[in-house]
Amino acid sequence: MYIGHVKDTPEKDVPNAKGTTIRWLISPKVGAKNFAMRYFVIKKGGEIPIHQHDWEHEIFVVKGEGYLTKDGKNWFKVVPGSYIYIPPNEPHGYKNEDSETFEFVCLIPAKREAIPDDEWQE
Template identity: 50%
Template sequence: MRDVSSIDFSDVPGTRGAQIKWLISPKDGAPNFAMRLIRIEADGEIPKHSHPWEHEIFILKGSGRIRVNETVYEVSEGNAILVPPDVPHEYHADTEMLFLCLIPNSGVPPEYR
């Protein structure tokens, strides 16, 4: 168990107004998946990108759009979305968005292993 209020958000490079907080990672003994909390300020964005691992996203707060390949999803609190591996995706927040993002440990940077 961990009190996540003691973990600081850090800026996500190459984005506008996005920050990340690593809640659970291999450093914590997680053998398969990492859990991250991502915050995007109103009118912020994470530009289009792709990588060889999937994401599972759960929107905790706010609203915006998530593009997965060529499909744009209007998302808000309580929505869940799968981003498959190797598929271009991007995020745009209409209001401040807060969401959980789970990834396999193969996508975790070395500093969180």
């Protein structure tokens, strides 16, 4: 068993994003073999540009309001309590226009190509 707290987990800037940080809460580094759990914070005016991966995402909004898109034209507002499933290879992006912070938990499969070296443990 591994127990931690989000405030004790290092916060890192997300590459290629604006005003966005990530905390790797659960990853292979702590022994997780199937899933990784991350905590994102997008500051007001911040965004994660449209991108895609070979793996799915499960998202749960914790704080603030934000917007998600899969085409860059239609944006969907999400609020605390919203949950989102993003299938593999579906383009997606996030932005925060209104809230001080837009915070969400995101789970992904613990695949080698999805996890940075410092969060991976063989």
